[in-house]
Amino acid sequence: MRKRFGFTVFTFIVLFIAMFGAVNGLAYYRSFVADERGMIKVSLSHDAGTYPVVVDITKQGLPKKIFQPGGITVYSGHSGGITNKTSDDLNVIVKFEGFSCPVVFESTDKDFDLLTGELMRTLTPNQAFAMGIELEIARDQLSQKAIAEGQILFINADNGDVLATVHVSVVNSKGSRQE
Amino acid sequence: MKNGTKHFMLRGIWYIVGAALFFSPVALFQKLMITFFHINGRMDIHGMCLRSSISNLVLGKLSMSLSISLIALIMLTIAAVFFGPLFCGSLCPVGALPEYLSKIIPDKFKIDWSRFINPTPVRYGFFAAFILSPFIVGSSICCAYCNFTFFQTLLNGGLWGNFGILGSTTIITALLWLILFGLFTKGGRGFCSFMCPIGAYQNLIYSLTSKLPFVFKLRIDHEKCVSCGVCVKKCPMGALYIGDKGQLKLQINSCILCRQCKAECPKQAISYGLKDLRKKAINNAPES
Numbered sequence: 001m002r003k004r005f006g007f008t009v010f011t012f013i014v015l016f017i018a019m020f021g022a023v024n025g026l027a028y029y030r031s032f033v034a035d036e037r038g039m040i041k042v043s044l045s046h047d048a049g050t051y052p053v054v055v056d057i058t059k060q061g062l063p064k065k066i067f068q069p070g071g072i073t074v075y076s077g078h079s080g081g082i083t084n085k086t087s088d089d090l091n092v093i094v095k096f097e098g099f100s101c102p103v104v105f106e107s108t109d110k111d112f113d114l115l116t117g118e119l120m121r122t123l124t125p126n127q128a129f130a131m132g133i134e135l136e137i138a139r140d141q142l143s144q145k146a147i148a149e150g151q152i153l154f155i156n157a158d159n160g161d162v163l164a165t166v167h168v169s170v171v172n173s174k175g176s177r178q179e
Numbered sequence: 180m181k182n183g184t185k186h187f188m189l190r191g192i193w194y195i196v197g198a199a200l201f202f203s204p205v206a207l208f209q210k211l212m213i214t215f216f217h218i219n220g221r222m223d224i225h226g227m228c229l230r231s232s233i234s235n236l237v238l239g240k241l242s243m244s245l246s247i248s249l250i251a252l253i254m255l256t257i258a259a260v261f262f263g264p265l266f267c268g269s270l271c272p273v274g275a276l277p278e279y280l281s282k283i284i285p286d287k288f289k290i291d292w293s294r295f296i297n298p299t300p301v302r303y304g305f306f307a308a309f310i311l312s313p314f315i316v317g318s319s320i321c322c323a324y325c326n327f328t329f330f331q332t333l334l335n336g337g338l339w340g341n342f343g344i345l346g347s348t349t350i351i352t353a354l355l356w357l358i359l360f361g362l363f364t365k366g367g368r369g370f371c372s373f374m375c376p377i378g379a380y381q382n383l384i385y386s387l388t389s390k391l392p393f394v395f396k397l398r399i400d401h402e403k404c405v406s407c408g409v410c411v412k413k414c415p416m417g418a419l420y421i422g423d424k425g426q427l428k429l430q431i432n433s434c435i436l437c438r439q440c441k442a443e444c445p446k447q448a449i450s451y452g453l454k455d456l457r458k459k460a461i462n463n464a465p466e467s
Contacts, residue, residue: 006297015296019304019373023320024312026351031318033347061347063354071344078225106343108221134344 033061038074040132043085044092044123044154044163051166056173057142070139074152074168075132078108082154082164083128091157092119096133099150099168101141107131118157137170145175183413186442190269191279197270201227202334212247220247224331227251230309231321233380237310255381260388262395264381267371268437273330274371274378277361278415284362291365293417298372299432306379323348326356326370366415372433382432389431395452397434397441399427403448410440410449 006015038053055072057065064071076082084090094117096103105114109129111121119129133152141147152166199205203223212218212227220226232252235241243249258265267274281289292298313319322328329352332342345353360369371378388394404427411419411427418433419440427448441449 004293004295004297006300012297012300015300016304016307019301020308023305023308024316026324026348027308027312027318027320028316030320030323030348031316034318036346063347063350064345067350068342068345073344108225110221 035059036061036064038168040074040076040081040166042076042082042154042164042166044083044090045085048162049164051164053166054169054171056171057147058173069142070137072135072137072170073106073132075106076130078130080128080130082131084123084125087125090123090163092123092163093117093155093157094131095153095155097151097153099135099148101148102136104134105131106134135170142172143175145172145177147172183439183443186439190437193269194272194275198272200270202331204334209247212250216245218245218247224327229255229377230325233376234310234321256384259381259384263385263389263436264378265436267378267381267435273326274368276330277357277370278367281362281364281367286365289363289365291417292369292372293420298417299430301373302379302432305374306376309376324352324374326352329353329356366417368415371435372416378435386431392454397429397436397449397451399429400448401426403446405446407445409443409445413439413443415439
């Protein structure tokens with residue numbers, strides 16, 4: 001009969017520990033490539049704060065560099081991230097501007113309209129919603145130092161006031177300056 | 180049509196039902212929960228994330244507030260206690276997809292992992308790391324390396340090339356799930372064997388409860404079994420093997436109760452059910 005590894009106590013333990021270690025290695029790699037997305041945490045307020053976020057494509061993992069280096073996400077996270085820090089109920093609309101590449105909205109929040117950028121429910125004080133943007137950057141632009149730049153504006157739909165601005169920069173820290 | 184082929188096709192239909200139940204665009208289970216229990220939740224697989232629920236349960240952090248995930252976890256656990264990992268073998272389309280796709284690749288190009296290694300320690304080594312990695316390396320793999328997410332991505336548009344933005348861990352997951360442990364693994368269920376916490380959770384529970392008399396169990400009638408090895412060849416998980424003394428053996432920690440072995444057995448030596456019910460059926464059979 002064929003001998004299989006892992007059927008004695010010793011080899012069982014060896015395999016268990018090997019897989020345990022390998023998966024922790026995968027978890028460590030995950031933290032290493034966490035910077036592939038730009039994360040934003042925004043407080044919506046009447047003071048209209050500015051939040052800079054920089055995505056450096058040199059921090060992408062090898063699989064992403066091979067398959068999809070120009071796909072960039074700037075996101076607030078699944079559980080919220082865009083919080084109403086005023087004392088008023090807010091109707092929020094999100095716009096983006098200034099990007100030279102195709103941009104679309106992304107959100108796991110069922111009340112966020114991906115086409116119009118409108119939050120279809122009223123945001124009460126301290127309530128949050130989740131959203132982000134996806135940029136598609138052409139490969140030939142990725143070698144530049146400054147790749148793409150733009151802004152995400154969070155606007156009070158009732159009076160047009162800007163509640164917060166996220167300034168997004170996509171860079172290649174090892175790239176060459178555009179002439 | 181052979182029984183084995185019929186059963187393979189019938190399983191395929193149930194996996195499609197599973198996809199309609201738990202994944203958008205249909206997500207019937209989530210819709211029913213939202214309608215009848217008035218729970219707020221997402222109408223895709225993330226709305227009933229079993230991975231995070233299992234992780235929170237084991238770590239004692241499971242929220243008891245009513246959610247689709249909690250209801251799904253309770254149902255999964257009850258099913259695992261009494262019937263085994265039936266979700267895996269009967270409803271989960273995520274494990275089924277690479278199994279069915281792997282049929283297009285000739286066997287000579289596939290790796291039969293169960294020939295070389297015992298999958299059980301690998302499975303539970305993964306499960307232990309799945310639970311403990313946030314404390315050891317400060318990073319969780321609950322969402323990273325999730326094949327359920329990638330399956331949802333495929334249904335959301337990935338099937339016709341619209342994958343959205345993918346991260347490195349998602350790309351690695353796709354390569355492991357579909358390619359290395361899918362197309363090029365015997366049975367196509369390498370990811371299920373080695374890297375699925377949901378299957379490991381159910382099998383862990385079932386390995387304990389299967390010793391109880393009122394639990395459904397896969398049984399081998401060694402008087403009928405001729406150790407032909409057909410079931411060993413057809414098992415997608417490599418859970419069956421011929422032991423040193425030529426007797427067919429089942430590794431309960433690897434079995435997903437797809438019952439393909441039962442359908443393939445030419446001697447009907449494999450059954451699934453309650454021991455007492457079988458005895459009662461034999462005792463009550465009319466005398467010939």
